Amino acid sequence: MSTHSLNHTIADTTVLTGRSVRHITRSLDTIITTAVMPVAIMVLFVYVFGGAIDTGDAASVDYMLPGILLITIASGVTYTAVRLFTDMQSGIFERFQSMPVARSAALWAHVLTSLLANAVSLVIVVAVAVLMGFRTGAGPLAWLAVAGILALFTLGLTWLAVNAGLSAKSVDGASAFAYPLMFLPFISSAFVPTETMPAPVQAFAEHQPVTPIVNTIRSLFEQQPVGTDGWVAVAWCVAILVLAYALATATYRRKTA
Amino acid sequence: MIRVQGLEKSYGDLAVLRGVDLDVAPGSIVALLGSNGAGKTTVLKILATLLKADAGTATIGGFDVATRPADVRETISLTGQFAAVDENLSGRENLVLVARLRHLKDAVAVADDLLARFDLTDAGARRVATYSGGMRRRLDIAMSLIGDPPVIFLDEPTTGLDPQSRQEVWTTVEALAERGTTILLTTQYLDEAERLADRIAILHGGRIIADGTLAELKRLFPPATVEYVEKQPTLEEIFLAIIGEAA
Ligand SMILES: Nc1ncnc2c1ncn2[C@@H]1O[C@H](COP(=O)(O)OP(=O)(O)OP(=O)(O)O)[C@@H](O)[C@H]1O
Ligand SMILES: [Mg+2]
Numbered sequence: 001m002s003t004h005s006l007n008h009t010i011a012d013t014t015v016l017t018g019r020s021v022r023h024i025t026r027s028l029d030t031i032i033t034t035a036v037m038p039v040a041i042m043v044l045f046v047y048v049f050g051g052a053i054d055t056g057d058a059a060s061v062d063y064m065l066p067g068i069l070l071i072t073i074a075s076g077v078t079y080t081a082v083r084l085f086t087d088m089q090s091g092i093f094e095r096f097q098s099m100p101v102a103r104s105a106a107l108w109a110h111v112l113t114s115l116l117a118n119a120v121s122l123v124i125v126v127a128v129a130v131l132m133g134f135r136t137g138a139g140p141l142a143w144l145a146v147a148g149i150l151a152l153f154t155l156g157l158t159w160l161a162v163n164a165g166l167s168a169k170s171v172d173g174a175s176a177f178a179y180p181l182m183f184l185p186f187i188s189s190a191f192v193p194t195e196t197m198p199a200p201v202q203a204f205a206e207h208q209p210v211t212p213i214v215n216t217i218r219s220l221f222e223q224q225p226v227g228t229d230g231w232v233a234v235a236w237c238v239a240i241l242v243l244a245y246a247l248a249t250a251t252y253r254r255k256t257a
Numbered sequence: 258m259i260r261v262q263g264l265e266k267s268y269g270d271l272a273v274l275r276g277v278d279l280d281v282a283p284g285s286i287v288a289l290l291g292s293n294g295a296g297k298t299t300v301l302k303i304l305a306t307l308l309k310a311d312a313g314t315a316t317i318g319g320f321d322v323a324t325r326p327a328d329v330r331e332t333i334s335l336t337g338q339f340a341a342v343d344e345n346l347s348g349r350e351n352l353v354l355v356a357r358l359r360h361l362k363d364a365v366a367v368a369d370d371l372l373a374r375f376d377l378t379d380a381g382a383r384r385v386a387t388y389s390g391g392m393r394r395r396l397d398i399a400m401s402l403i404g405d406p407p408v409i410f411l412d413e414p415t416t417g418l419d420p421q422s423r424q425e426v427w428t429t430v431e432a433l434a435e436r437g438t439t440i441l442l443t444t445q446y447l448d449e450a451e452r453l454a455d456r457i458a459i460l461h462g463g464r465i466i467a468d469g470t471l472a473e474l475k476r477l478f479p480p481a482t483v484e485y486v487e488k489q490p491t492l493e494e495i496f497l498a499i500i501g502e503a504a
Contacts, residue, residue, distance in 0.1 A: 008360075015357045023345045026384075091341035095400070098305040098335040100327065101358050256307070 009102035016096075016109030020083060024117055030079050031117055035124040038072040042125070045191055046132060061134045065126070066217035067190025070210055072125050073118055073154050074182040077161040078175040080114040084165030085174035088255075097256055107162060107252060114158040115151065122150060136221040146220050152237040153213060157181065159244035166251045184210045209236035258283040258408060258439040259304065263313035265463075266299055273299050275463030276313065281456075286430065286440045288454035290447070290496060295460045297443040298338050301410045304441070305335040317408055334406040338413050338443075340397040342385050348372060348396050349381040352403065359404035371399040376425070391422045398426060402433070409433065411442040415449060427453060447492040457492070459499055467499050474499075 024030060046061045087093045087106075096106050126134070138146070160177060168174035185191070187201060188210035194202050205211055212232040219226045259281035266274040273296040281287045291297045302308040304315055306326040314321060320328040343351050352368035361367055372381040375395040385393060398414060411430070415423040430453055434440055444450055450457050457474060459467040467474060474495050490498075 011360070012358060015354065019343065019346070019354055022350070026345055090344065091337055091339050092343055094307055094337060095335070095341040095355075096358065098307055098330060098333065099355070099358055100330040 005102070009105055012102045012105035013108045013112070016101075016105050017112045020109055020113040021116060023083065024113065031120050031124070034072060034076040034079065034117070034121040035128075037075050038068045038125050039128050041071060042068045042129065042132070061129055061132045062136070062221065063218070064191060065129050065134055066214040066221070067185040067188065067210070068125060068129070069122055069150060069217070070153065070185050070190065070213060071182055072121050073150065073157055074178050074184075076118040076121050077114055077154070077157045077181075078178040079117065080110055080158055081161040081165040081168065081174040081177065082171055083113075084110050084162060085168050085171060088166065093256075103252075103256070104249075107248070110162065110165075111155070111158050114161065115154055118154045118158075119151075137223055138221050139223075142220040142223065145226075146217050149213060149216060149233060149237065152234065152241065156237050156240035156244060159241060159248050162248040163244060163251060166248065166255055184208060185214070188214060190214045209233070209240065212236060258285075259287075259315075259317050259441060261300070261304070261313070261315045264300070264303065264310050264315060265312040266296070266303065266308065266310050272463060274310070274313075277460065277463070277465055279458055279465055279468065281439055281441055283439050284434060284437045285455040286434050286442065286453050287456045287458060288450035289441065289443045289458050289460055290450055291443070291460035292500070293445075296463065297460055298412055300460070301335065301337075301412050301441070301443065304329075305333060305410055306330055307335075332406060333408045333410060334401040334404070335410045336398050336401040336412060336414055338416075340390075340393045342393055342397055342400065344386040345384065347382050347384055348377050348388070348392075351385060351396060351400060355400045355403045361404060367403060371402065374429075375399045390417050391419055394418055395422060395425075398429070402429075405438075407437070408439045408441075411440065413443055413445060416445065423449075447496055451492045459496065461500050 042061070042064055045064050084107075087110075093106060097103075157178075160181075164177040165174050187197075188194070188205050188208060190210060194205045194211065197205055212229045213236065215229040216226050216233040219229065259279070261277055261279040264274050264277040265272070277296075277300060279287075279289075279300075289297050289300065299308065303310050304317065304322060306322050306329050309323065314323070316322070317329050318332045320332065322329050343354065346354065349365075349368050349372060352371050353364045356364035356367045369378075369381075372378045375398070377392060377396060377399070380388065380392060385396065388396065394414070394417060398411070401409060401411075414430070415426050418426065427449070430440060430442070434455075442453070451471060454471075456468065456470055458465050467477060469477075471492065474492070475490060477495070477499065
C-alpha cells in the first residue's frame with residue numbers, strides 16, 4: 001500500500017468513524033442499555049446470591065467484576081452487529097462502495113466505534129462496582145494490563161460481530177450471535193470456582209476463553225502473579241481476533257464483489 | 258464515455274442480462290427503459306462497480322469496471338433506486354459526510370450550496386428520519402452531485418416525487434448535461450425519457466432491443482394506419498409495440 005493510499009484509508013476511516021460515533025451520541029440509550037444488564041447481573045450476584053457463593057477471602061463484588069466486564073463487552077458488540085446490518089440494508093454502504101472510498105474504511109469505522117462505545121460502557125460498570133464496594137490496590141501498570149486484555153477481547157468479539165452484521169438476514173439475526181457469548185461467563189470461573197462444578201462442566205469451563213481471561217483480570221486486581229493464565233488469555237483473544245478478522249474480510253469481499 | 262459490450266449476468270439460474278450492448282456519448286443523456294425486472298438496476302450496479310458481470314466488458318471513460326474499479330469510482334456517481342441516505346444524520350451532515358469522503362476542501366460550503374439548490378435549506382438541520390420521501394430523494398440526488406463526477410447514473414430518479422419535484426430534478430439533470438456531464442438514467446416514465454433523453458435504449462429479454470433517438474424509434478414504429486385524425490405515436494405506444502414484437 002503506498003503512503004498516499006494509506007493516508008486515504010486513514011482519512012476515510014476517520015470520517016466514517018465520526019459518523020458512527022455520532023449515531024451513538026444521538027442514541028445514548030444504546031450505551032446505557034449495554035451497561036444496565038451487566039450491572040443488574042452484578043447486583044443480583046452480589047446482593048442476592050453473594051452470601052451463598054464461596055469466593056474465598058475476596059469481597060464478592062471484587063470476585064464478580066471481571067466476569068461482569070466480559071458480559072458487558074459481549075452485550076456491547078451486539079450493537080456493532082446491528083449498526084453494520086442497518087448500514088448494509090439502508091443502501092448507504094453501497095453508496096460508499098460506489099465512491100472512491102477506501103474499501104476497508106467502512107468496516108474499520110464500525111470496529112473503532114465499537115472499541116470506543118465499549119470503553120464507555122466498561123467505565124460505567126466499573127464506576128457502579130466502585131459504588132457497590134469494589135476496591136483494588138492495582139497500580140497503573142496492572143490497570144493498563146486489564147485495559148489491554150479487555151481491549152483485545154473487545155476487538156476479537158467486535159470482528160465476530162462484524163461477521164454477524166455482514167451475514168445476517170434480519171436485525172434479530174444480527175444480534176443473536178452474542179447470546180452464547182453472554183452465557184459463557186456463567187460456565188467459567190467468573191462467578192463460582194470451577195472446582196465446585198460437575199466434572200464434564202468443569203472440563204468445559206477450564207478450556208474456554210472466559211476462564212483464563214477472568215483469572216488474569218482477577219489476579220491483576222488482587223495484585224497477584226498472573227501466571228500462565230495471562231498467556232492463555234492473550235492466546236485466546238488473539239486466536240478469536242485473527243479467525244474472526246479473516247472470516248469477516250473474506251465475507252466482506254464476497255458481499256461487495 | 259460509457260461503452261458496454263456483451264454484458265451478461267445471472268442470479269443463480271435466472272439469466273437477467275444476456276448480452277447487453279450500449280454506448281453513451283460524452284455529455285449526453287441516455288434513458289434506459291424496461292419493464293419491472295428487466296435488469297436496469299443490474300446494469301447500473303455493474304457499471305457502478307457494485308456487481309461483477311459474468312461475461313462481457315464495460316468501460317467508463319476508458320476504464321474497465323472489472324479491472325480498474327478504483328478509477329471508475331473516481332469518475333462516476335450513482336443515485337440508486339432506493340434512497341441511500343443516513344437516517345440518523347441531518348441533511349446537512351449527510352452532504353458534509355459525502356463531501357469529506359470525496360476529499361473536498363470546503364465540505365460545509367458545498368453542503369449549504371446543495372441544500373439551497375434542492376430546496377432543503379430549512380430542513381437541513383433536521384434528522385433525515387423526519388424527511389418525506391420526496392425530500393429524501395432530493396437529498397439523495399444532491400449527495401450524488403458532490404465533487405462534480407463526469408458520469409452520473411440515476412436509477413429511477415423521480416419515482417415517488419410530486420410533479421413539482423420531478424420538474425426540479427429534470428431541470429437539474431438538464432443543467433448537468435449542459436455542463437458536459439454524461440448521464441445514464443433508468444425510468445418507468447416514458448414522458449421523462451421523452452423529455453430528457455438524447456437517446457433511448459430499451460432493455461428487454463436481457464438485451465437492448467432498440468436504441469436510438471426518439472425520432473429514430475418513431476421510425477421503427479409501424480406507419481400509422483389511416484385515421485380520422487393524424488396522430489404521432491407516443492413513446493408509450495412505441496415502447497409497447499417494440500416489446501410486443503420482441504416477445
Ligand atoms: N440479488 C439478487 N438475487 C437474485 N435475483 C435478483 C437479485 N437482484 C435482482 N434480481 C432479479 O434480477 C431481475 C432484474 O432485477 P433488476 O433489479 O435489475 O430489475 P429492474 O429492471 O431494475 O426492475 P425494476 O424496474 O423493478 O426496478 C429481477 O428478476 C430480480 O428479481
Ligand atoms: Mg430497478
